[in-house]
Amino acid sequence: MLRQPGARILVPLLSVTALNVAILLVNLSFPSRAAVANMDHQALVADADFKQAVQTIIQACIVNVGIAKVRC
DSSP states (O other), rough: OOHHHHHHHHHHHHHHHHHHHHHHHTTOOOOOOOOBBBHHHHHHHHHHHHHHHHHHHHHTTTTGGGGTTEOO
């Protein structure tokens, strides 16, 4: 049945595609983690210099917190 080279390639590609779709539906991906200067998310939130840097960058942007979107 799978004697043609195209069919031998198509089956693994379809299998990998199905696996990717399943992972996206189940959302098995790991969340990203902030790490700057050996500080985790909580340390960055508490760091005054980091807050000031973010505020300086964001001043020229419109922030929509409801949908987590920044438009500059």
